[in-house]
Amino acid sequence: MNETNIREKVREHYASVAEGKTSCCPGANSGCGEENISQKLGYCAQDLASLPEQAEMGLGCGNPISFAKLRPGEVVVDLGSGGGFPGVVLACALAGTSGAMVHLVERNTKKAAFLREAIRVTASPGTVHLAEIGDSVDRIAGKVDCVTARAVAPLHQLIRFTEPLVRGGAKALFLKGQDVEAELTEATKYWNIRPQLHSSRTGGHGWIVELDRIERRNPSATAHGTRA
Numbered sequence: 189m190n191e192t193n194i195r196e197k198v199r200e201h202y203a204s205v206a207e208g209k210t211s212c213c214p215g216a217n218s219g220c221g222e223e224n225i226s227q228k229l230g231y232c233a234q235d236l237a238s239l240p241e242q243a244e245m246g247l248g249c250g251n252p253i254s255f256a257k258l259r260p261g262e263v264v265v266d267l268g269s270g271g272g273f274p275g276v277v278l279a280c281a282l283a284g285t286s287g288a289m290v291h292l293v294e295r296n297t298k299k300a301a302f303l304r305e306a307i308r309v310t311a312s313p314g315t316v317h318l319a320e321i322g323d324s325v326d327r328i329a330g331k332v333d334c335v336t337a338r339a340v341a342p343l344h345q346l347i348r349f350t351e352p353l354v355r356g357g358a359k360a361l362f363l364k365g366q367d368v369e370a371e372l373t374e375a376t377k378y379w380n381i382r383p384q385l386h387s388s389r390t391g392g393h394g395w396i397v398e399l400d401r402i403e404r405r406n407p408s409a410t411a412h413g414t415r416a
């Protein structure tokens with residue numbers, strides 16, 4: 189089977205689970221009920237009870253709620269939200285908590301429309317910014333508690349986008365793959381950071397890079413054109 193066929197098969201299977209036509213795991217005796225797979229991903233009963241009816245957490249490949257350690261009423265900025273991970277999941281988790289808001293930044297018009305519909309259907313506290321990340325981060329008013337991004341840009345660029353928010357007290361959580369070490373090496377050429385690395389709980393080569401302090405290593409570098 190070539191790469192395109194594999195992608196198509198995975199897509200078909202996920203669509204079928206989402207439409208309730210099949211279980212997430214093959215085989216009648218897989219023992220994989222919805223709660224079972226969600227709990228394997230680390231969702232507790234309280235998380236599952238607080239979710240909108242339409243949410244199917246077992247279709248994910250990780251649990252952004254546990255790593256974000258969100259408290260009620262927190263404000264999150266998700267960069268390059270695309271299909272909604274992790275931004276829409278976090279918005280669902282924060283639903284019903286006073287003051288909570290997830291800003292979903294996405295430059296693609298169709299994806300932004302999808303995100304707006306996902307927020308509407310799940311009645312979650314989210315707002316979609318159809319914009320370039322670089323143009324929108326500075327314009328988000330008020331205190332931000334957490335910035336997230338998955339599969340959007342190399343780490344050193346994400347750090348550049350995020351620096352003003354982290355300086356203002358936000359925590360950054362970037363979901364990265366197997367090249368995390370190389371990305372950290374590149375990022376530390378430009379930035380003083382003290383990353384905490386969290387390995388994937390679901391296997392594979394996933395990592396979460398957590399940052400609570402970002403300082404430009406060589407402020408004069410910008411003037412000489414070696415911008416991160």
Ligand SMILES: C[S@@+](CC[C@H](N)C(=O)[O-])C[C@H]1O[C@@H](n2cnc3c(N)ncnc32)[C@H](O)[C@@H]1O
Nearest residue numbers: 268269270271273294295296319320321338339
């Ligand atoms: C590979 S997708 C990942 C989407 C989602 N975070 C996920 O993990 O499923 C990357 C998304 O980031 C958006 N994106 C990339 N660079 C961006 C930028 N500079 N400003 C706004 N959106 C951007 C793309 O349009 C795309 O939807």
